[in-house]
Amino acid sequence: MHATRVACEKLCRRELGGGMAGRLRQPTGSYGGRPAAERRAERRRRFLDAGLELFGAGPGYRATKVAELSKAAGLSTRQFYEEFHTLEDLLAELHLQINDRAEQTVLACLPGVEDLPLHDRTTALFRAYATDITADPRRVRIAFVEIIGVSPRMDQQRLVRRKRWIDFLCAEAARAAERGEMADRDYRVAATAFIGGINGLLHDWTVGWVDATLEQIIDELVLMLLGAMHPPRS
Known part of the structure; x- marks a missing residue:
């Protein structure tokens, strides 16, 4: 025995x-x-x-x-x-999945808008992003509310993913400049400000601090993007 x-x-x-x-x-x-x-x-x-x-x-x-x-x-x-080691590991994976899905949606949209004018192309790309990221309120809450202030590790992950979106906007701005649609300058500050605006506005809207419909939120963000990335008309 x-x-x-x-x-x-x-x-x-x-x-x-x-x-x-x-x-x-x-x-x-x-x-x-x-x-x-x-x-x-x-x-x-x-x-x-x-x-x-x-x-x-x-x-x-x-x-x-x-x-x-x-x-x-x-x-x-x-x-x-x-x-998983911890619940934070699971949260981190969800956050990456949400961003990956939105990124893939935008990249899939890109070939279909190549020949559109700058205004229409920019609007279509952002609406593709916004439609995907806001399609499920649970994903919005995780990506823009629950992830905030969890840990230095999660803050770093947020910054890394934010930089990917900033790099994407800057690359699109550079391509538009090559076509003569925009001034040839560094748009990184403008792109960073816009991404920060998305995060702040969707956070406040999700927690109920902004009284607006989702369509109003998307419309305002489109106007912000057009203003940040396009030269003012004379």
Whole structure:
């Protein structure tokens, strides 16, 4: 009996891999005809879906516990720690997913507006971004409210993603300047101010400090972008 118990304890230690959060040994092989990688991907998706709901429509990131999120996902806390070290890791992944989705939407729109005049091209690109980012109120809340002030790490992630959008606007401005549609100058300050305006306005609108419809918000942001990126008419 003693030998059996010792063998079991050694087996358990091997299965746990001696690690804690996010370092538990992952299952291999197949179960119920489904590969382990496929089942793990589904678990991760369920945790992310639960985070989108609880952070974006429920109590919010700061008021959510791992046990509550795991319950909402229909999974265990042990399974959570097989996928993420902390809730902040899950929030970070959601934030990146939201930005990636909006970026892909804008890039997909780009070929179809190449031949439009500058005003129409700028409006179409921004409306593609705004339509995607605001399509789900949960994504708006996570991207512009819940992410604020979480940690230095998350602040840095926000700044990195903001720089990608600034670089995109500057690249589009440079292309317009090559076509003779805009003055050939450095638009980085203007682009930074516009991105800051988006973040501030959508934050205040989401928390109820701005009384306006979503369409009014988008219209105002389009006017801001046109004013920031286009030379004034004489």
